[in-house]
Amino acid sequence: MKNKIKLLIVISITTIGNEVAADELVKSFTQTRITKFIPSLSIVELMNHEGVGKLITSVAHKVKTEDENISVTKGHSFSVKVSSLAESADVDKLTATLKNPLGEKSVTEVVHRKEVYTITGRCNLEGEWHMDITDGNMLHVIGSPVSVKVEPLGLVHTIYNISKYKKHRKLAKVSDVVGLLDTDGCMLVSSYSKDLIKFDQSGNFVSKIQIPQNVKVNCMHQIGNGHMVYSDGFNKCVIMCDNQHHEIRTFGKGVLQYPDGITVNQKTSILYVADREYPCVFKFNIDDGSLLGKIGSEGSEAGQMKGPTDVAVTKEGHLIVADRDNSRIQMFDDNDKLVKILVGSGEEDGQVFVPTGITIDMDGNVIVSSNYKLQLFDQNGKFIKRIDNIDDGLNIPCGIAVISERPRKVAVANHGADNVKIFNY
Structure with missing residues (x-):
């Protein structure tokens, strides 16, 4: 019968009438230290040392x-x-x-x-x-x-048949997608309807949300605490709602004509709205709904706009604008002054033609949907790569959103084909 060797480790602790303190100290030591027994493997070690091995203790x-x-x-x-x-x-x-x-x-x-x-x-x-x-x-x-x-990189899921989950305006096509990274990791899809459809990151249907009021939700933006703002094509305004999607406040009634992409600078409490019918971006106070001003004027010179479709705010507080009809991406500082044309016009990779969607990812990179393609640029407008492949079926891609940090996933409202494409990038 083989001999069995038992190794007993005794920790001696001196206390003054406090066994509880001793127990806690032993518990703390064993939870924060890792001990490993290294046996002696040769007869020489056994002859020259007492015992059958040694203990190594490290901070855990x-x-x-x-x-x-x-x-x-x-x-x-x-x-x-x-x-x-x-x-x-x-x-x-x-x-x-x-x-x-x-x-x-x-x-x-x-x-x-x-x-x-x-x-x-x-x-x-x-x-x-x-x-x-x-x-x-x-x-x-x-x-x-x-x-x-x-x-793998590239297209991983396509969500078809969006209309089958809707009751309101079933023929209206997808317009935007927003990631719910701070809640359940799912995403919401809008399509000029009062129905918002929730899917998980693999494209599986989760639930349907129906806005209580009569609206046509175009683009959406999460602002924390379960609150959201969305551009409403029916009432021609932007609406802030609570986590039950009940209206809290409206912006731009009687001013906006075709409110499209929206974003919020949380530090300055400014809501930015791109309106396709105006050559500018509107600014509103997110707390009281008041109009603060406009950025841009009509034209094709640097700093001017034609039919802006989407906006995004960088970590530095710069405003990025998808200047659709001028086929370019422009950047403005927090004083509404033009910083630079971030991405120029063209149909080659590294350029944009009729850009419709824009977002900023966790690294500060800019993702742009335009003319049947999806591209990634750094914060200075340097082209990094094309995210989609030419045969992935993008057809008038519109709203886009990063829906996962690890792995990096971006979802695209593929308006022309009325589906949602999900890419690893």
Whole structure:
């Protein structure tokens, strides 16, 4: 019969009549330390040392719960965060290795700031990857290995038959999509109707929402606390509603003619509205509905507009305008002054022709839908790539929204074909 060796670790704690404090200290120690037994593997070690091995104890580290199992897009940089469960002077000692489905390793970078480690990596092969994270004593951190699912780039889902979920204006085609990243991760689709249709990120139907008032919802924008603003083609205004979609306030009644794309600068409480019938962007106070002014004038010179269709605000507070009839994207500062023509006119990749939708992603990049294509630019207007392929079936793509951070997904209201396209990018 084989001999069994039992290893007993005793932690001695001196207290003054306080067994509870001792229990808590033991619990704290075991929760914030990782101990590994390394057995002696040779007769020489057994002869020269007492015992059968040695113990290594390290400060415990833990992968953030939301980072233990992640999905990313092929070739896209991503990060995993690891926190220290106890104070330690031994920093910058974590090591991470990415392994692809073939067992090949990729380079990662580990940065330490204030007891939080950020590990960045990139996967250039689709499939299931794993990230092994160890400390200076080669002990795995809690939550390691991290499971990394790498998804393909390009078109992943198409949502057909939008009209079958509607009761109001069933023949009206899709106009916009908005991502619900701060709530349930789903998206809402509008189509010049009082019916809003909710789908998940895989394009599966979730529910139908019917606006209580008589409206034709064109474009939408989430403003937090479950509140939303949308442009209403029936009443020719913009409406703010609560999380039950009841009207709170209206903007621009008697002023707007064809309210289209809308956005809100949360820092300045300004609502921006692009109106196709006017060569300008209207500004309203989001808190009381008052008109604050206009940006732009009619014409084709820099800073002028013709039929603007959509707007977006950058992290710096700059306003991005899809100047549709001039076939360009313009940028204005927070004083309404032209900064630059961000993207010029043309039908080649890196240019836009009749742009209709625009949004800003988490990296500050600009995504533009125009003339049967979807393109990604950086914050300075430098062309990064075309997101769709020529045979993906984009037909008058309109409203667009980023619906997932990891993996990066963008949804497009494909107006001409009356469907919604979802792309990894």
